[in-house]
Amino acid sequence: MDLARLFIKRIAYSQTQEDAFVIILHELQSDLKLPIVIGAFEAQSIALELEKKLIPSRPLTHDLFKTFANAFDIQLKQVIIYKLEEGIFYSYMVCIQSGVERQVEARTSDAIAIALRFNAPIYAEHSILEKAGIYIPLISDNEEEETTSISPSLEHIEEEHVPEANRYSKYSLTELKRMLDDCIDNEDYEIAALVHDEISKRKTVF
Secondary structure: OOEEEEEEEEEEEOOOOOOEEEEEEEEOOOOEEEEEEEEHHHHHHHHHHHOOOOOOOOOOHHHHHHHHHHHOOEEEEEEEEEEEEOOEEEEEEEEEEOOEEEEEEEEHHHHHHHHHHHOOOEEEEHHHHHHHOEEOOOOOOOOOOOOOOOOOOHHHOEOOOOOOOOOOOOOOHHHHHHHHHHHHHOOOHHHHHHHHHHHHHHHHHO
8 A cells, every 4th residue: 555644734714615624634755735624523623632732621522532442452553544535535543452453444534633642643545645635835945844733723723715616617727727826825725626626627638
């Protein structure tokens, strides 16, 4: 299996789905960004775990999972995003108990939230990065590189104001490429992924 390790870059409000968020995963070697839409609860759970100073009054579901796993000596080895189908990312967690390794299917957002609590690495198959990843030019030497930085709470998650659109078929290939460049410049990765998909469809046709 050809895997690439991913790091959490940040979370942003979704521009295409109401009451949803986008988590941006970063593959350092290629500098590809992988945007994945997640729910508000999962976004909050991930943000709270990254900001250790913020402790909820009662354990969240992902915290309970870790407590349960620890009680039965279950360790999380890694999370693997192995399939992308009709815009949905599929993942499984590789767990170890008494030396026996098992694969447990999980929603990608849940798998990421749990991986953070176990300090376990997150991987994706290279084919998924090639299909859905957005390329951003490497940062300059005088810029600080981010690998796991994120806003600590949903109140401080950055909202990005870009025109919302559901279809891009009416635009020419030149307009789409210009739109993609603009999205990348503004780090609007979710919109960029949609535009990138439309451009890929055109290339397939021609």
